[in-house]
Amino acid sequence: MTKPVNKRLDSGRILPADHTDRSEAPLFTSVDDVSARLAESGYLASPAVATTVFLADRLGKPLLVEGPAGVGKTELAKAVAQVAQARLVRLQCYEGVDESRALYEWNHAKQLLRISAGRGETWDAARTDIFSEEFLLPRPLLTAIRGDEPTVLLIDETDKADVEVEGLLLEVLSDFQITVPELGTVTATRRPFVVLTSNASRELSEALRRRCLFLHIGFPEEELERRIVRLKVPGIGAALTESVVRVVGALRAMDLRKAPSVAETIDWARTLLALGADALDEDVVRETLGVILKHQDDILKAGAKLDLDAG
């Protein structure tokens, strides 16, 4: 193995530890600016979401988003990327994701080719050559840190990854640098805007949590949800929107196994629109309840509470 050498990959400079001293301009000027611009890209943010996105940008810290499935955690990252006109780099976590999938990998096949096509140089020269950037396959984390254009790094479903991967993330998220033993340390020239999402199926470590701003996206307020439905399902009537959102709100208060999320609300509204229903009644609700509730006992429970059989 070669000794680590202090060569820089990019024109990277060492950033001062004080993260307020950043050269590039912040993405957003105020919380209202966040809301307005996210709304333009089709993401209606609650005040909590807008405030936290603003702070993540200002303080230069990663954003850890938790919440039930289908409330728009991943969408938030995509919307920020669109608004900031940044490229979106996505690391999808799953059980067994490792360094070579998350950080970088050496292109062994190409290295072998290079050695066998040797030009008769010394071993030292060959070694330096095959451990150069040409033979490096950057994976999402390295990709996000290199490069000069604005970047949004989305680390999706962080809780699905093993605990060891969290250790990897720590160096990346606190100092925005990655150490490649053969090449040296790569430091970000431009800090990416980092969003981590989690469904809380595993408790993330305290060390990772304290490096991030924490945002819990819950189910939206009625007013916001009505706006979301009208935006995502154009052509739906105001009266139908209102009753759909109210029924979903009632279902969420019912203590079901899986409470319906925003994604389900939108699906249901689309279904109703496709069926040509312009108002809710017992028959329509009974037939379409499967769109919003995914467990049979939930459907039975909700049916009983909503008196679907009475009508």
Place this chain on the structure above:
Amino acid sequence: MSAEVADRLVGFVAALRTHGVRVGTGETVDAAEAAAALGFADRGLLREGLAATLLHSTEQRRVFDTVFDLYFPYGVGAPQDEPGDRDDLRDRLAAALAADDEALLARLAIEAVDGFGGYGSSPDADGWSSHQTLERLRPQTLLARVRDDVRARGGASGFADRLLEDEIRRRIEAFRALVAQEARRRVAERRGRDEIARRAVAPTADRVDFLYAGKDRLAELRRTVQPLARRLATRMAARRRRAARGTIDLRRTLRGSLSTGGVPMRPVLRRRRPVRPELVLLCDVSGSVSGFSDFTMLLVQALHDQFSKLRVFAFVNRIDEVTGLLEHGAADPEGLGARIRAEATVTGYHGSSDYGVALGEFAQRYSAAVGPRTTVFVLGDARTNMSDPNLSSVREISERARRVHWLNPEPRSLWGTGDSAAPEYAELVAMHECRNARQLGELTGRLLPV
């Protein structure tokens, strides 16, 4: 940032820490930066900003909100204008509930506490009580009136009309919370914020004692147990994966090395014999520990797919098997408790718990359920109502089983007081204190066999 603001922020963080929210200095600095970036003009923004920088999990939010209201209140002092009389306030409250006007409801809550919450003899009131305010105002009696009001205005028609009553009930509940918050703030103004923050803030749900949890906390607790079960399942899966990596089997490694001329090129790992762990649960379902057993049952239900060989027994003073009642997927502890009491024989001639008789009956009737692969969990407070603890049958069970664990929902300091036979049992089996959801999670993660 002025010294006064910094002091307030540090006091706020200290109050959070006393309630088990771990906040480091780094986060406090972040919070100050967030406050500086957001300004103090908009209280809602400040609240979200501080929450984002100081909190690490969703459960902490409830504590955070209560403490935040104390340290960064809506306003200070009393409302300037003269409070109206009770009927006038009720009229305006009904109108606000019908219109679902949250800002107006918040103002009315302040007015209500000011007008009806003060007690004591001095003209400026000695204290403020949310209970007294709600007792005099009785917002729950407004339900019918608000409903008729909304219907008359045609605000609800068709299908959604049937949801109206529940919606109004939720609004009234929200108003009651606002009143409680305002009363707490007024008391804090009088007696010092730090003291009230220490005493009058409810702990996070996973730290509430099972035995003393009120009705509303029980519902909240149930929601914390759900993800707990899922987390346990993943943790157990990870433990199983790790356990599959065995140690080196030297004999087979050496024999394999013959083909490479005696050089052990390929180490052979010792194969693990897959065991199917068996689990037996003995649950006390008597009234004194009902809060506790409901949650354990819920957890057991969720772990059903992890343990194919799981048998559950319930007892008060007789014991009966209830495995069949744990219908898969029907996560409903209240219904489960009711089903057990209705369908299983758990009581004999009287209704109070008797550990000695129940455990003796188990050792006699179900001794086949316990074998060398079985881990037995006993869940109960070990209060025998002065009868014989029947230590010999416990010894018998513990000799037959692989391990026996006893989870006791009482604080350790109470073991052995009164009719508790906990110390006697603890000499025979491993007894663990299991007072709240947090301890339950830790214990089950540690003790469950892989």
